[in-house]
Amino acid sequence: MTVFSAESFADHEQVVFVSDPDSGLRAIIAIHDTSLGPALGGCRMYPYPSEEDALRDVLRLSRGMTYKAAAAGLDLGGGKAVIIGDPRRQKTPALLQAMGRAVDRMAGRYITAEDVGTTVADFAEVHKTTRHVVGLPVELGGTGDPSPTTALGVFLGLEAAARHRWNGRTLSGRTVAVQGLGNVGWHLCRYLAEAGARLVVADVDEDRTARAAAAFSAEVVRPQAIYAVEADIFAPCAMGAVLNDETLPQLRCAIIGGAANNQLACDAHGERLRERGILYAPDFVINAGGMIRVALERDGFAQALLDDRLKGLAATLSAIFERAERDGKPTQATAIDLAQERLRAARARQAPS
Template sequence: MQVFTHSEFDGHETVAFCHDKASGLRAIIAIHDTRLGPALGGCRMLPYTSEAEALTDVLRLSRGMSYKNALAGLPLGGGKSVIIGDPRQDKTPALLEAFGAFVEGLNGRYITAEDSNTSPADMEIIARRTAHVRNMGFGPDDNPSPVTALGTFYGIEVGLEVLGLPMDGAKVVVEGLGKVGMDLAARLHAAGARLVVTDVNAQAVAEAVARFGAEAVAPGTAHRVQADVYAPCALGAGLNARTIPELGARMVAGAANNQLETPQDGDRLQARGVLYCPDYVVNAGGVLGIPLPGERLTMAERMARATVIQRTTRDVLDLAVERDIPTHTAADRLAQEILSGGAMRLAAE
């Protein structure tokens, strides 16, 4: 398994493979860039089919966090971690504590937080072995999902404005009805959008149909629905050479990470005339709501911070038009300029 020559390797500063025999921990921590500050990024736990799949995921996600944190204006770099295992069977306090010990061993260069299949309660356990944890202060009923959903809503709102469409009456397809997707659906419904929903969880679909008068479609078909907006809020890589020719929406803006399977898929979207609001721009609400060291934030204060996504989305879309480049390229370049500026400031100091 190659790292330095991996297709997703992007000059990452550190890639750490973590193993604890006693607990069964198998994890990878990737630190992409710390020029703006310590690398912040969540820890997800998935039953990856291979170590190579886990490595690909963590390399892509950590780079995305560098760009997300930079565009959000945070004094933080980007990193990510993945634990290989079935969270329903393999997640134990001993495993989480072992992971915390590895985080501590990085001496503050990486700060972990909750992500897919990890929770605030899990962060409390990880914090037994390291101080380098965020999302502390989010209780079981007070999580970052509403902030992420609000930011994604703002991104959709700006994208519709660019297309000259009102939110009221817009047809939006929400794929994935987890905490973020369901919250986003509620916000869209309240703003007058007409919803089409899908999820592998039939109960979540039934709830959305009952609450929002949504139309339900089968999993795997949502991208084909003729609509104004396609909002992927499940797993990544859903926009690819197979699905993009089938897209029925005029715009893509959702909360899922790494929506493009490859950078070339952003070019494919532009060629099809589909407006793409890059995922790490519009889904930055969760990281914006995480307290910085020494901060104590109310949920209202966290939600207020998400308003910056209106500006960053507009900046990215404007830059794409100004330079005649795809929106994903515009977002990357804007983030890289911010990261380079941070490096120059550090050198000057």
């Protein structure tokens, strides 16, 4: 198995392999960058086909968290953890507590949270062996499910995109195609419907689409048909890599912005969207609302502060749109430039004089 030569390993500060034979825990904690503060990122549990797959995933995800925190203006770094295993069969209190002990040994350099395959309730168990956890249930001093805040951030980001694309106009009367009606997508539909947008929705879960039709008068299309819907906005809120060679030619929208992570299959697709005149809201900027919320748990949560930070998210997106247009660059590349500038400034302040 390759480690130092693994793709994207080189710019990571620290990667820790964890084993606890008693509970069956096998996990990897990756700390990408702590220039801005301790590394925050969720702990994913997934039955990876190989250790290489798990390593690749954790390295890719932890770097994304560095960019997300930097672009959101948070004093936090980027990290991530993956547990190798099937969450339906192998997730036990003993395993979660062993994961907590592993996080605790990082002495605050890594702060964990829920992710795919783990729940807010699981982190009540992890919290028994470490205090370096955010996104805890309300009864344990946390702020509960971050998804509604992620949805609000996406909504405010789409408003910013609409203002940029349509000379200050709002979302009222616009058609938005929403892919995925899960924790984030559902709340996003609610905000959009309240703002007077018309909704076209798709989900592989037919109960969810039926409920959206009833609750928001949404038009329902088959999952594969959502890309070709004639809409003002396409909002991917299901899975990654949905903007790819197959889907790009189908798109008939002016703006793309949604909650899903890693929406662009590769960087070249950002350039293709720019060439086609589609305004793309970089995923790690527009979907940072949940991270902003759980980050506030560390310093004492205040609703006014959260509202301010979410307005900041929308303002950052507007600045990215303007700068990308001025420089003739894809918005995703511009967002990465912005995050890297903030990281460089932090490193320069820390460098011995």
